[in-house]
């Protein structure tokens with residue numbers, strides 16, 4: 165049995181000082197230090213806050229090799245951003261590049277205290293077997309949890325995309341990984357493709373970009389005479405637990421459909437600002453009972469930055485300092501854990517008996533008192549403001565110990581660099 169001792173626990177629900185946590189893969193017991201009876205492996209957490217490790221609700225591991233990529237880029241709109249950067253990039257990825265980008269991304273996730281990711285994957289050179297490559301690198305090798313899918317798009321062989329999603333989602337399952345059905349966006353999917361998908365997915369939830377840009381809505385209204393969400397819903401695609409990423413240009417009817425179908429909106433404020441596409445209407449989503457989870461759309465791994473941008477961004481959007489409360493923040497955090505917990509059939513997101521031992525320690529010295537009444541203020545203005553996890557555990561395994569990775573990936577990192585060079589060469593040659 166392992167134990168954290170002298171821990172100040174902060175799991176978004178409660179704040180308690182001087183605690184011990186007994187755990188293996190799962191948290192077995194939490195109590196006051198005065199009652200601690202010993203364990204085989206003990207981590208002294210004096211001076212640290214112990215929190216649940218974090219989750220990224222919408223990301224693209226394939227963005228790993230875009231860092232520093234220097235190609236002609238002069239977009240006038242969002243479609244140009246896709247055509248001039250992302251579609252050039254993902255079209256040049258093969259299985260090997262996918263595997264190594266997974267290792268690099270997982271490495272950075274661990275450093276950022278993130279142990280569960282919901283990925284939206286695309287790779288044009290090879291489609292079949294790529295979700296398994298992500299699972300191999302991120303879950304099997306790097307010991308994180310992931311929910312994966314392939315972005316079906318008319319840019320690719322649609323039948324192969326559908327098969328890849330179904331093979332992975334209906335294949336082996338574990339508490340570490342799971343699959344849902346990926347689709348790129350309404351504007352890159354014909355009615356023919358939507359019908360094919362609708363006929364083949366049964367109750368599998370979908371994961372799609374929805375109304376990320378004005379063009380996505382405009383395309384749907386001009387070509388099909390209806391909004392993006394109405395179009396997807398008319399094909400019976402918005403199943404329970406589906407993820408609609410971005411949801412910026414939704415109207416009331418669309419928000420209502422998402423809420424009624426028990427689907428989720430994955431909001432990505434930092435990415436939205438980077439792409440200059442505007443920010444989602446959190447109030448509209450909330451009014452229609454749409455549960456929001458937070459993602460970063462593949463923009464790095466430090467999701468604490470996205471929580472800060474969510475908190476500040478909504479106040480800016482509504483020109484009101486009370487537009488987004490600490491309760492709203494807690495709800496978004498909890499939604500992510502509940503969603504992934506459901507898909508992986510585990511409990512995560514609390515430091516509590518029966519929950520998985522997915523935890524981080526963060527050194528935190530506060531000039532002011534911390535209590536249950538002000539803990540979320542400490543999260544935003546203290547912990548996330550200078551966020552450097554010291555230790556990270558996933559499923560009870562220590563992955564970051566005193567700021568150092570416990571897995572030796574030195575040699576693998578050389579392979580990662582080699583793969584990135586190959587990908588950039590393929591992009592440069594426009595093969």
Ligand SMILES: [Zn+2]
Nearest residue numbers: 284373409461
């Ligand atoms: Zn995305």
